[in-house]
Amino acid sequence: xxxxxxxxxxxxxxxxxxxxxxxxxxxxxxxxxxxxxxxxxxxxxxxxxxxxxxxxxxxxxxxxxxxxxxxxxxxxxxxxxxxxxxxxxxxxxxxxxxxxxxxxxxxxxxxxxxxxxxxxxxxxxxxxxxxxxxxxxxxxxxxxxxxxxxxxxxxxxxxxxxxxxxxxxxxxxxxxxxxxxxxxxxxxxxxxxxxxxxxxxxxxxxxxxxxxxxxxxxxxxxxxxxxxxxxxxxxxxxxxxxxxxxxxxxxxxxxxxxxxxxxxxxxxxxxxxxxxxxxxxxxxxxxxxxxxxxxxxxxxxxxxxxxxxxxxxxxxxxxxxxxxxxxxxxxxxxxxxxxxxxxxxxxxxxxxxxxxxxxxxxxxxxxxxxxxxxxxxxxxxxxxxxxxxxxxxxxxxxxxxxxxxxxxxxxxxxxxxxxxxxxxxxxxxxxxxxxxxxxxxxxxxxxxxxxxxxxxxxxxxxxxxxxxxxxxxxxxxxxxxxxxx
Amino acid sequence: xxxxxxxxxxxxxxxxxxxxxxxxxxxxxxxxxxxxxxxxxxxxxxxxxxxxxxxxxxxxxxxxxxxxxxxxxxxxxxxxxxxxxxxxxxxxxxxxxxxxxxxxxxxxxxxxxxxxxxxxxxxxxxxxxxxxxxxxxxxxxxxxxxxxxxxxxxxxxxxxxxxxxxxxxxxxxxxxxxxxxxxxxxxxxxxxxxxxxxxxxxxxxxxxxxxxxxxxxxxxxxxxxxxxxxxxxxxxxxxxxxxxxxxxxxxxxxxxxxxxxxxxxxxxxxxxxxxxxxxxxxxxxxxxxxxxxxxxxxxxxxxxxxxxxxxxxxxxxxxxxxxxxxxxxxxxxxxxxxxxxxxxxxxxxxxxxxxxxxxxxxxxxxxxxxxxxxxxxxxxxxxxxxxxxxxxxxxxxxxxxxxxxxxxxxxxxxxxxxxxxxxxxxxxxxxxxxxxxxxxxxxxxxxxxxxxxxxxxxxxxxxxxxxxxxxxxxxxxxxxxxxxxxxxxxx
Numbered sequence: 001x002x003x004x005x006x007x008x009x010x011x012x013x014x015x016x017x018x019x020x021x022x023x024x025x026x027x028x029x030x031x032x033x034x035x036x037x038x039x040x041x042x043x044x045x046x047x048x049x050x051x052x053x054x055x056x057x058x059x060x061x062x063x064x065x066x067x068x069x070x071x072x073x074x075x076x077x078x079x080x081x082x083x084x085x086x087x088x089x090x091x092x093x094x095x096x097x098x099x100x101x102x103x104x105x106x107x108x109x110x111x112x113x114x115x116x117x118x119x120x121x122x123x124x125x126x127x128x129x130x131x132x133x134x135x136x137x138x139x140x141x142x143x144x145x146x147x148x149x150x151x152x153x154x155x156x157x158x159x160x161x162x163x164x165x166x167x168x169x170x171x172x173x174x175x176x177x178x179x180x181x182x183x184x185x186x187x188x189x190x191x192x193x194x195x196x197x198x199x200x201x202x203x204x205x206x207x208x209x210x211x212x213x214x215x216x217x218x219x220x221x222x223x224x225x226x227x228x229x230x231x232x233x234x235x236x237x238x239x240x241x242x243x244x245x246x247x248x249x250x251x252x253x254x255x256x257x258x259x260x261x262x263x264x265x266x267x268x269x270x271x272x273x274x275x276x277x278x279x280x281x282x283x284x285x286x287x288x289x290x291x292x293x294x295x296x297x298x299x300x301x302x303x304x305x306x307x308x309x310x311x312x313x314x315x316x317x318x319x320x321x322x323x324x325x326x327x328x329x330x331x332x333x334x335x336x337x338x339x340x341x342x343x344x345x346x347x348x349x350x351x352x353x354x355x356x357x358x359x360x361x362x363x364x365x366x367x368x369x370x371x372x373x374x375x376x377x378x379x380x381x382x383x384x385x386x387x388x389x390x391x392x393x394x395x396x397x398x399x400x401x402x403x404x405x406x407x408x409x410x411x412x413x414x415x416x417x418x419x420x421x422x423x424x425x426x427x428x429x430x431x432x433x434x435x436x437x438x439x440x441x442x443x444x445x446x447x448x449x450x451x452x453x454x455x456x457x458x459x460x461x462x463x464x465x466x467x468x469x470x471x472x473x474x475x476x477x478x479x480x481x482x483x484x485x
Numbered sequence: 486x487x488x489x490x491x492x493x494x495x496x497x498x499x500x501x502x503x504x505x506x507x508x509x510x511x512x513x514x515x516x517x518x519x520x521x522x523x524x525x526x527x528x529x530x531x532x533x534x535x536x537x538x539x540x541x542x543x544x545x546x547x548x549x550x551x552x553x554x555x556x557x558x559x560x561x562x563x564x565x566x567x568x569x570x571x572x573x574x575x576x577x578x579x580x581x582x583x584x585x586x587x588x589x590x591x592x593x594x595x596x597x598x599x600x601x602x603x604x605x606x607x608x609x610x611x612x613x614x615x616x617x618x619x620x621x622x623x624x625x626x627x628x629x630x631x632x633x634x635x636x637x638x639x640x641x642x643x644x645x646x647x648x649x650x651x652x653x654x655x656x657x658x659x660x661x662x663x664x665x666x667x668x669x670x671x672x673x674x675x676x677x678x679x680x681x682x683x684x685x686x687x688x689x690x691x692x693x694x695x696x697x698x699x700x701x702x703x704x705x706x707x708x709x710x711x712x713x714x715x716x717x718x719x720x721x722x723x724x725x726x727x728x729x730x731x732x733x734x735x736x737x738x739x740x741x742x743x744x745x746x747x748x749x750x751x752x753x754x755x756x757x758x759x760x761x762x763x764x765x766x767x768x769x770x771x772x773x774x775x776x777x778x779x780x781x782x783x784x785x786x787x788x789x790x791x792x793x794x795x796x797x798x799x800x801x802x803x804x805x806x807x808x809x810x811x812x813x814x815x816x817x818x819x820x821x822x823x824x825x826x827x828x829x830x831x832x833x834x835x836x837x838x839x840x841x842x843x844x845x846x847x848x849x850x851x852x853x854x855x856x857x858x859x860x861x862x863x864x865x866x867x868x869x870x871x872x873x874x875x876x877x878x879x880x881x882x883x884x885x886x887x888x889x890x891x892x893x894x895x896x897x898x899x900x901x902x903x904x905x906x907x908x909x910x911x912x913x914x915x916x917x918x919x920x921x922x923x924x925x926x927x928x929x930x931x932x933x934x935x936x937x938x939x940x941x942x943x944x945x946x947x948x949x950x951x952x953x954x955x956x957x958x959x960x961x962x963x964x965x966x967x968x969x970x971x972x973x974x975x976x
Binding site for chain 1: 538541542543544545546547548549550577579581582583586587588589638640767769770771773774775776777
């Protein structure tokens with residue numbers, strides 16, 4: 001039997017169900033490896049003692065009909081977890097302990113899983129490298145001083161380093177798919193409205209979506225099946241018929257039409273990304289898919305549109321962190337002074353930058369030129385996809401325009417950092433599902449990912465395409481446990 | 486001076502100024518739970534005991550619209566003869582304050598749930614139509630309390646998230662009296678509909694008052710000032726009076742009126758500048774991405790329309806037609822739904838031989854005086870509609886005189902007693918036996934022979950003397966009509 005932490009979710013479930021290992025053994029194995037991996041700084045808060053207690057409870061009275069029987073799982077620290085500190089990677093929530101549980105995590109615990117701890121992330125999920133977290137950088141297990149991507153950087157690092165069998169992240173502009181791509185893992189952003197946003201610290205409400213991250217496509221399907229649910233507590237949750245993604249998973253994609261958007265061949269894209277994409281196209285053909293050239297003409301406007309809509313919503317969503325009710329508060333001479341000091345000291349510089357941008361674009365006199373226009377462009381981008389989906393079943397693109405970069409490399413250049421999201425952002429703007437699967441390595445041996453974008457609520461289709469291509473690609477992550485002495 | 490006595494004009498030297506007023510009324514929606522959460526809205530609870538995670542804006546909490554509040558707003562819109570918008574949008578109004586947990590108020594900005602409508606006012610000089618610009622739904626904020634702790638402001642979030650309807654009038658009002666009539670009419674309509682209890686003491690109804698002045702006859706609007714959050718009709722009237730005169734004085738002195746937000750100081754009876762236009766908040770309105778646009782179907786609206794009760798204007802028309810009331814009487818009786826209900830109950834219980842006029846007089850006379858003296862609402866009346874109807878019938882069928890009825894009424898107050906029982910127990914029944922009365926009158930004429938002769942000789946004033954004597958002799962119980970007839974015959 002493989003080392004427990006190196007087992008896939010499917011293997012673990014099987015081994016627990018067949019009583020080859022107990023939940024306690026599994027939990028202890030992941031805790032043990034997590035303890036040895038402090039250097040990665042993947043965790044903000046661990047709940048190891050509680051996890052062992054819960055695992056013992058499970059073993060005493062096991063229910064093997066559950067989808068995640070006794071499986072220990074660590075989650076991004078953007079999900080509110082009852083009685084466990086939830087920080088969103090920010091000083092301003094440094095001391096915040098929710099009295100409630102997010103719907104997505106509740107769904108996971110309802111299926112028998114056990115919380116290992118809360119994983120590091122960019123502050124309020126604003127970042128592409130996990131460098132904006134108040135709790136410090138996260139190291140990628142791929143290489144020393146390499147970013148794991150962001151904002152779900154702690155999740156990607158923990159997953160790739162086998163500190164958790166699967167994990168969940170949130171994706172507002174690529175925050176699941178980009179770190180998955182950087183760490184050689186699988187990450188799915190479901191259709192907007194598929195997973196409830198209740199209890200997830202909000203960044204940009206019209207774009208935020210929780211999703212699974214895993215070692216492989218099958219595990220991704222299992223977890224998505226668990227977390228996706230209709231929720232009356234979220235008015236944007238959609239009551240559609242959800243498939244049994246893992247049960248209906250199929251490698252047969254014969255005759256599926258896959259679109260290749262010409263606009264994604266952006267200027268300055270490294271050759272190896274170009275080559276990876278071509279490789280992906282060939283694999284898709286090998287799987288029996290039909291390749292069709294398509295056009296998504298408004299792609300170039302996606303990034304500027306995103307960087308108006310997301311900060312605008314964020315500037316309003318983050319207004320509640322004012323030192324009055326909970327979280328960090330700084331002393332002030334009066335109410336306004338208290339607000340200013342609390343928010344200046346409580347928020348990091350990237351969050352402050354986005355609040356400033358968002359406040360500006362919503363200001364009277366600028367609203368029409370920025371926010372309203374961005375909404376119009378957003379509609380055009382949506383229409384592009386609608387047009388394309390008249391001809392194809394899914395779209396194949398690279399996940400990111402480059403592989404992972406070194407910590408500090410882009411920290412002082414926000415625009416270059418924002419360019420990381422160029423292939424992922426249009427998917428959020430259109431509310432569509434997108435999955436990133438590992439597809440190769442660059443010259444340095446760093447992972448590269450391919451993205452498959454689907455029609456709304458058509459997660460099963462892109463999971464099937466990913467499942468089929470995964471077999472052909474046969475990607476092997478090169479992780480040498482460099483951080484464990 | 487103006488032709489119209491009730492016209493409200495401000496005179497200075499050679500100039501006459503007209504006042505232009507528009508109101509933004511904030512009416513609390515009658516609902517058990519808040520606009521976007523399930524917390525209770527009960528008034529007067531211990532601070533911070535009716536606050537959910539949503540109301541306190543905890544991280545990750547999301548608003549979910551309360552369908553009942555939507556229905557209430559649409560019903561109110563129907564009552565205001567207004568256009569119901571099948572698609573409306575909730576926006577965020579962003580500003581920081583300690584009692585605004587989200588850092589924004591969820592309101593409706595560009596696309597309100599209710600569009601243009603109108604309200605008819607009954608003024609002494611006739612009817613006046615006031616245009617409604619819009620009605621939208623929004624959340625109330627919490628309450629900052631500055632006078633409990635010497636060093637800190639305390640916050641009570643019980644009211645945070647309670648549903649309000651903001652009803653914006655067109656600038657159609659021209660005097661404090663019209664403002665009073667408008668508020669009363671709005672309150673009346675909403676109480677008929679059960680959509681707002683209109684209780685100004687509890688803050689269920691308050692208004693921002695926009696005031697400007699212009700030379701009489703001018704078509705252009707002057708610069709307006711907004712007086713914030715006035716919570717009684719009396720204060721609104723005083724505030725308008727003060728503010729209009731202040732603006733006229735400025736114009737007369739050749740000064741400029743600044744467009745600004747002002748506060749009404751109820752102690753000094755004056756308005757004071759709160760913030761100028763330059764300092765006005767930039768609320769950065771934008772559609773709330775946590776909520777989908779609110780869409781209602783024609784069927785939904787039609788269903789609500791069919792549930793609308795008879796409203797004051799229709800009720801008034803019916804009262805005039807069906808009961809032959811004067812417009813003045815009808816206006817009084819329909820002004821409050823509880824009064825109208827009471828009146829209709831009395832009428833219904835009076836049966837076939839009813840005397841509506843008598844009922845109106847007793848309700849608006851004796852009963853109102855009683856309620857006034859005891860400071861009671863008609864719904865708390867110590868005398869039930871049923872017993873009042875019996876009393877009125879006793880007068881109508883001659884069992885007791887109007888005068889005796891007043892005595893019976895006094896006894897009825899104590900425990901809502903049946904007037905028939907009182908009449909019987911106290912022996913108050915009217916003497917209507919002609920023979921007995923004839924004997925009584927014969928005796929009086931005999932005892933006052935000289936006066937009888939004077940009367941016959943033309944001193945007609947003395948007739949009243951004989952009536953008085955007869956009533957006195959009967960202990961007030963003699964049927965006055967019969968006394969009159971017999972006296973005329975005998976004298």
